[in-house]
Amino acid sequence: MLVLSLVIAHLAGDFLLQTDRMLMEKKKYIWKHIIHHFLLSVFVLQIFVPHHWGKVIFTAGAIGGTHLIIDLLKIKLFDNLNQENLKKLWAFLFDQLLHLTVILGVCHMFLNINMAIAGGKALDVLRDNSVTLGTVNSILFTVIIVLLATSVSGHIVRILLGTLPGQLMTFEGKYSFRNERKEGSLQDRSVRNCGITEEYNYMVFSKHDLSRGKLIGYLERLLVILLTFYSAYPAIGFIVAAKSIARFKQLDDRDWAEYFLLGTLASMLLGIALGILLREAIA
Secondary structure (H helix, E strand, C coil): CHHHHHHHHHHHHHHHCCCHHHHHCHHHHHHHHHHHHHHHHHHHHHHHCCCCHHHHHHHHHHHHHHHHHHHHHHHHHHHCCCCCHHHHHHHHHHHHHHHHHHHHHHHHHHCCCCHHHHHHHHHHHHHCCCCCCCHHHHHHHHHHHHHHHHHHHHHHHHHHHCCCCCCCCCCCCEEEEEEEEEEECCCCCCCCEEEEEEEEEEECCCHHHHHHHHHHHHHHHHHHHHHHHCCCHHHHHHHHHHHHHHCCHHHHCHHHHHHHHHHHHHHHHHHHHHHHHHHHHHC
């Protein structure tokens, strides 16, 4: 129960409480980011280890301190390099694995939680349907799945897709205007004029459209998890069909079609995987 709560605190601090500006300027806001993790860890530990403020502060400090070291190493080794999206994804997953390992290690060393026994119980839950997590642990695990399906999966999809190319950012709307000029003849400007009409087409993309796309992705993965949980796999096809219809005209552009297909397949894969994991854990 405590381990799951600390994992929730980590995900909340790393994703829910970290704004896009903090992500872009990690060095500038890194201390604010670490304070988020420290305070969330203190809050969780105080619930499970009441009246032991020394242990609470020391344990939360260990989590926050190691988080700072890992983030600084990540910034130095990875963020300043021009990497391929797949390499960035592996760096992100390795970073999160290190944070999870630290949480498990801190619980084992400072809170006297035997992680070998806890890991064995987790495997029993996945292998044996008669073994359950319990009501509270099931709720906490479901919260973790929801966080993974929304903020975390959204970040993974953004890494895979990379920066939205300029030519693809122009599909959300457009406007046009005409520039009319009249040029007189070189022989007799007063007798004959030649009209020239120029038409320009511009496409406009706004941050509100990006926010809607993020929300659609969240709802899409949550629906896929729900359908996977109840083994309603054919219904997942309707979600893909609905997205394709909404973007039907834009699919004529090959670059956009590949971009759309990669994002959709990655989102569906994550949703189905998390849905199967949730079903095997609490069903």
